[in-house]
Amino acid sequence: MRNDNRHWVIARRPSGDLTTGDLEFRQGPRPVAGKGQIVVRNEWLSLDPTNRLWMQEADTYLPAIPLGQPMRGFVVGKVVDHGDQENFAIGSYVMGIGSWSDYSCGPVANFFPMFDVANASPKDLLGYYYHIAPTAYFGLLDIGQPKIGETLVVSTAAGAVGSIAAQLGKVWGCRVIGIAGGKEKCDWLINDLGLDGAIDYKSEKLSDRLRALCPNGVDVFFDNVGGQMLNTVLNQVNIKGRVVLCGGISAYGKNGRDDTPGNYLRLIVQRIRAEGFVVLDYLARYPEALRAIATLHGEGRLKWRYHDVDSLEDAEAACIDLYAGRNHGKVMVKIADA
Ligand SMILES: NC(=O)c1ccc[n+]([C@@H]2O[C@H](COP(=O)([O-])OP(=O)(O)OC[C@H]3O[C@@H](n4cnc5c(N)ncnc54)[C@H](OP(=O)(O)O)[C@@H]3O)[C@@H](O)[C@H]2O)c1
Structure with missing residues (x-):
């Protein structure tokens, strides 16, 4: 397990399409959970069209991300530090709103236990079942x-x-x-x-x-x-x-x-x-959809494919590719093994 934390921060507000340099790749220490927070070791990061909306100055359905702060993203991974939140067991899988980083550190309200769907991998649960x-x-x-x-x-x-x-x-x-x-x-x-x-x-x-x-x-x-x-x-x-x-x-x-x-x-x-x-x-009706x-997926009537990105360093380039249509399936960044 890494002791450092590679992460992307918002360096400037994009003025048009996302371009190289709007985000900056940095290295820092592994975060420690503060009051009401947990730390998650990210295994997969989902890249989504909505990422660009979060980078603009104005709030959308989520608040705008302040400049210099870690880039927000949907993640799945295991809890490595539960701070004062003992209902989240160390080593348990969670998913939710984290960051483009090795470790997501955030308020406990941003995370929930990984869905329980038979035969679904953490990648499928984040990639297709989550949103x-x-x-x-x-x-x-x-x-x-x-x-x-x-x-x-x-x-x-x-x-x-x-x-x-x-x-x-x-x-x-x-x-x-x-x-x-x-x-x-x-x-x-x-x-x-x-x-x-x-x-x-x-x-x-x-x-x-x-x-x-x-x-x-x-x-x-x-x-x-x-x-x-x-x-x-x-x-x-x-x-x-x-x-x-x-x-x-x-x-x-x-x-x-x-x-x-x-x-x-x-x-x-x-x-x-x-x-x-x-x-x-539709959160209250999620069980119906899942x-x-x-x-349908088990019966082979609902197929899906992935566009895998092998390293966190490539996340910004992969996000730029997403808006240009160069992705062939759901874009997922592999951050760490289970
Ligand atoms: N309402 C919600 O709650 C909700 C939740 C999730 C996602 N969404 C929305 O669903 C849409 C698809 O998201 P996704 O995650 O599934 O991404 P995606 O479709 O896997 O990837 C984005 C695709 O958009 C196409 N595209 C980009 N710019 C375009 C343009 N100017 N004109 C036409 N097509 C363009 C490209 O495909 P081509 O190669 O075909 O151009 C690109 O591959 C997005 O608009 C996203 O914001 C909404």
């Missing part, structure tokens, strides 16, 4: 309200949340069209996930391909991108359609300012319901 698959599950089920035979379109369909939402759409009886960047991702959607169609928005004209692949219009749009992509799909959403506002990655590099949905009047004339949500809203996801 990714529940986001897809609750967003599609509650807001999308898909019905058998309806047409579902999913953006960032080859990404972590998108690929789960797309597969759940198939399980729940929809015709599913995925939007993704590049041939490899589109081939994966068709050949491995069994989607009914895929659109490579980087090389094809989205509006034309949507019209061709959704001749009866779009009933549900699960959107992770916002901006021009949302605007384009809105134009083809049916009367009484639903738009799941899950994410807006096209605007994260603009500090969340998105000025594009010029087609918003479609919401009125088509009586479309568009609703945003944050998966934290059961469904575990069952």
